[in-house]
Amino acid sequence: MANITFKGNPVTLLGQEVKVGDTAPDFTVLANDLSPVTLASSKGSVRLVSVVPSIDTGVCDAQTRRFNEAAASLENVKILTVSVDLPFAQKRWCGSNGIEAVQTLSDHRDLSFGEAFGVAIKELRLLARAVFVIDSSDKVTYVEYVSEATDHPNYEGAIEAAKAAK
Template identity: 85%
Template sequence: MAVITFKENQVTLLGSEVKVGDKAPDFTVLANDLSSVTLGDSKGTVRLISVVPSLDTGVCDAQTRRFNEEAAELGNVKILTISVDLPFAQRRWCGANGIENVQTLSDHRDLSFGKAFGVAIEELRLLARAVFVVDSNDVVTYTEYVSEATDHPDYAAAIEAAKAAE
């Protein structure tokens, strides 16, 4: 299991760590209109899944903006940003920040994604910062569990992995 810290304090991640070559586990999260979204809803496309603790923090804001900007270069890659923020807050944040190329999804209801991908922080009921690339056959081709949740992920590596999976 990945060992991570949040503000330099070690935290417990719920679920199983996902590894390159694994079949991506299914999950159910909520779209901004409260409809359910599963991994299967985007089957047949490459997915870059950007996981953030909360959009209302500096690093999460920057991460989501960065992948929103990179989306134009990624062609047939769907970018999903998942957090435990409420869907209403996600919609408000996206509208206020002009985020149109990333789909924000909420895992607040039951941590389905967090537990399936091993990123649910038990002590905080937040998601750990991570990035996953899932190819069009639902195989995980890239993973990054950011060791300190307040640090940035390796954007360049994630973008290259998404391009390679197309």
């Protein structure tokens, strides 16, 4: 399992670590309108999944904005940002920040995504910062568990992996 810290303190991640080559595990999260979203909801597209602890904080804000900007150069790629923020807060944040190319999804209800991808922080009931690229046939082609949850991910590595995925 990945060794993750949050503000320098080690945390316990729930679930199984996902690795390149794995079939992406299924999950159920909520869209901003409270409708359920699963892995199958975006089948047939490459998915860049950006995982953030809370969208309304500095690094999470910057991460979501960066992937929103990258969307223009990514064909047939859906960008999903997953956090445990309530869907209403995600919708408000996107609206007030002009975020239109990223779909924000809430894992607040039962940590389905967090446990399926091994990013649920037991001590804080937040998700650890991570980025996954899943190809159109549901194979994981890129994984980054950011070792310190308050640090930025490798944006360019994730974007290049999404461009290369089929």
